[in-house]
Amino acid sequence: MARLLFITDFSEQFAYRLLRGIVEYSSRQEQHWVVCRMPSAYKRQLGLAGVVKWAKKWKADVVIGQFDPSEDLSLFRQEGIIVMAQDYIQKFPGIPNITADYDRTGRMAAEHFLAKGFRNFAFFGYRDVCWSDERFWGFRAAITEAGLGDNLYVYDNQSLDSLWYYESQGLRRWLEQLPKPIAIMACDDNQGSLLLEACASCGIKIPDDVCIIGVDNDETLDNLSNPPLSSIDIDIEKGGYEAAEMAARMMADPADPGEDIILKPLSVVTRMSTSIIATKDKEVVRALQYISRNIDRRITVPDILKEVPLSRRLLETRFKKETGHTIYNYISREKVNRLAFLLLNSNETVSQIAARMDEPDTKSLSRRFKEIKGCTPVEYRRREKPATRKK
Numbered sequence: 074m075a076r077l078l079f080i081t082d083f084s085e086q087f088a089y090r091l092l093r094g095i096v097e098y099s100s101r102q103e104q105h106w107v108v109c110r111m112p113s114a115y116k117r118q119l120g121l122a123g124v125v126k127w128a129k130k131w132k133a134d135v136v137i138g139q140f141d142p143s144e145d146l147s148l149f150r151q152e153g154i155i156v157m158a159q160d161y162i163q164k165f166p167g168i169p170n171i172t173a174d175y176d177r178t179g180r181m182a183a184e185h186f187l188a189k190g191f192r193n194f195a196f197f198g199y200r201d202v203c204w205s206d207e208r209f210w211g212f213r214a215a216i217t218e219a220g221l222g223d224n225l226y227v228y229d230n231q232s233l234d235s236l237w238y239y240e241s242q243g244l245r246r247w248l249e250q251l252p253k254p255i256a257i258m259a260c261d262d263n264q265g266s267l268l269l270e271a272c273a274s275c276g277i278k279i280p281d282d283v284c285i286i287g288v289d290n291d292e293t294l295d296n297l298s299n300p301p302l303s304s305i306d307i308d309i310e311k312g313g314y315e316a317a318e319m320a321a322r323m324m325a326d327p328a329d330p331g332e333d334i335i336l337k338p339l340s341v342v343t344r345m346s347t348s349i350i351a352t353k354d355k356e357v358v359r360a361l362q363y364i365s366r367n368i369d370r371r372i373t374v375p376d377i378l379k380e381v382p383l384s385r386r387l388l389e390t391r392f393k394k395e396t397g398h399t400i401y402n403y404i405s406r407e408k409v410n411r412l413a414f415l416l417l418n419s420n421e422t423v424s425q426i427a428a429r430m431d432e433p434d435t436k437s438l439s440r441r442f443k444e445i446k447g448c449t450p451v452e453y454r455r456r457e458k459p460a461t462r463k464k
Contacts, residue, residue: 074104078128080111080138086291094313113139135320155323160204169331178338179211182286185341186256187219190351193252195226198260205260212258245275253282254351262287266298280349290342300345305338312336340413352395356381368411371431374400409445416454423450
């Protein structure tokens with residue numbers, strides 16, 4: 074039996090998703106792990122030396138936590154306790170870090186916006202914080218490669234000590250001065266939610282004037298936002314599973330130094346904050362909004378024509394011009410993205426998910442999934458979701 078001390082900010086879903094992966098690994102062992110959750114505020118109150126003393130007294134085998142760069146994590150190792158750092162400000166040399174492919178995450182956000190035809194972009198995050206900086210670098214690189222690097226605006230005056238607060242006047246002034254329409258990547262869902270609030274306070278329309286995407290897919294926060302916030306889903310549970318698996322390996326072999334756990338971005342979970350394309354074609358916008366609202370039911374072109382006062386031929390022509398896709402192909406891609414999300418966030422079978430999405434032909438849906446994702450739904454779930462692994 075292993076004893077894990079988990080030190081992090083439990084106000085965010087990221088921590089609980091990481092913990093779910095750890096618990097999933099634990100459930101597959103002969104003896105389940107014991108986990109103690111310590112809020113980051115309690116670590117600051119005790120000081121690192123106090124935490125080490127507490128961990129030793131509790132007989133912790135492993136500590137995973139958010140740590141400041143100035144903290145000497147070798148104090149844990151001196152007591153025979155394995156330590157892993159969850160990315161907070163900077164990565165730590167010499168110990169495993171639970172980090173992520175931040176560059177790819179930023180690129181994924183940029184690709185999402187570029188596919189919607191945006192020409193102006195912005196990033197809202199922190200300066201000198203690894204996960205924010207590297208997401209920005211990936212976002213900027215993809216936009217620059219598309220020849221639009223001069224159309225990128227940045228706001229990084231935030232303080233990491235104020236996760237739930239923003240300097241309203243400066244941020245509102247920045248938002249008001251941005252060219253419209255514009256697509257903004259927030260460094261995480263907390264900042265995305267703050268952006269939505271700031272836009273509402275100065276009368277900026279979402280998603281008509283500004284589209285916003287966050288990171289981590291915190292479903293509670295994202296769905297409580299107004300409008301609901303689009304986000305990039307990360308394989309956080311899989312990272313928790315792999316971190317626990319590696320910790321067990323390091324306990325069995327004290328000479329094993331471990332290695333960084335790298336979380337991968339999975340897909341964009343589209344909600345109302347990006348449910349528009351950068352187009353002045355109001356009929357195409359109405360069609361896109363209808364598809365977004367009804368993605369969990371069967372959608373046909375005649376259904377859309379009931380909402381849009383155009384002939385089928387004219388709507389098809391204008392839709393293809395603005396999105397680069399036929400209506401059928403666009404719906405298929407959105408359906409496949411929705412299926413991919415549900416595969417990783419439910420235990421339902423592919424047939425059950427297809428029924429939930431009002432798709433009676435499971436074989437056809439699976440075939441479209443393979444064409445777009447490069448593998449079958451079952452293969453995708455087995456590869457990306459730790460709960461499908463065999464012991």
